[in-house]
Amino acid sequence: MFRKFSKQESVSSFAQVKTSVQRGIRAKIVEQYPMLEEGGTIDVLIPKKENVVIAKCEGKVEIVCVNNVPLFYKTRDTPYFPTLRLLHQYPQMMPKLRVDTGAIKFVLSGANIMCPGLTSPGATIHDEVDKETPVAIYAENKECALAIGFTTMSTEEIRTVNQGVGVENIHCLNDGLWKNNVLD
């Protein structure tokens, strides 16, 4: 989604949102990632007094920025996803899937994740998820998440079907959004 993202070309408008809208966004994010609510982590990420800016981008993508730092993004028909930098800070927030070494190269260039890459011996499915859930993609022998995906099948289906795209690649290391870690 963000492979060719750039500040000048992709962002069509920046707008500060009303506090009521901001509250709505927070509520949605918290609903999706309950872990962030515990202990009020969300208040650190999106302080109530801080202004939230939404960058609208091509392809109906909206990026939620606080202090010019992109934190979350969504499209019209997907839920909110955290950015990879945020996920690196709070790795517990999302269910994890781990791909084998062979897949890393392709994932980093933005390819969707095929089922065999998740079921082969090197790969692990850490958490069971349903379809259409945001997941963090990790890699064999590596600590950091390398991509954020949106499952197109449930983990059970991934195991049984074992063919085709299992997780859609939304955002990966070194893509446009990763490089633009400040938006203003």
Add this chain to the structure above:
Amino acid sequence: MADNNPDLAEGEEEVQPLTPEVVEYEPVTGMPPEFCEYLPKEDFLKALPWLAENRDLEWLQANCKKYKGYDKVFESAETLEEKLKNLSVEPPKAEKEGKLLPGGKKKKSKALEILIERSVRNKRKCITSVTGLDVFGIKLAEAAKLMGKKFASGCSVVKHPTGVSMIETQGDFQYEIAELVMKKYKDKDIKEEHFFSVVKQKKSPLF
């Protein structure tokens, strides 16, 4: 922010916000070190000096084996050092490619030239447009205001769909603009040979 102390212990997370984990990124390419080996080869080589300095040999052996022939480099400390020496000979090329912006983003390298074009509007009136000031690190909006004042004319920053922004001034000020820019931005090291006048999309030195 007093209650959001970032140095909290992990155990207290029920009542306190979670401590963000700090992931170290390789400063040149902005990638987590583990994934540097998956970068294009030239970027990987840029990251290598930092990796060699901040990670030990075992780590390099385990994490940077994708490029063929590099397993030899990481065999021992000596071979690695040798490789690094060879690398440090090359950098002048890399430097030319553009300075790094914060966040590991590469600035596009552009030719250091200022193009001044005069386009005739209706017979006696014309517009002078200046492209390329931003390459020298001049803020276009500021420069436009300055020119507008100096020449007592309309002057504005125009953004073209191609992404290039230029300053357009009403009137014919080709040489005046060049002089003004050189005078006002002495610290930017702009010289006469940087200026080019454009006539019918052909470039020729202004001076």
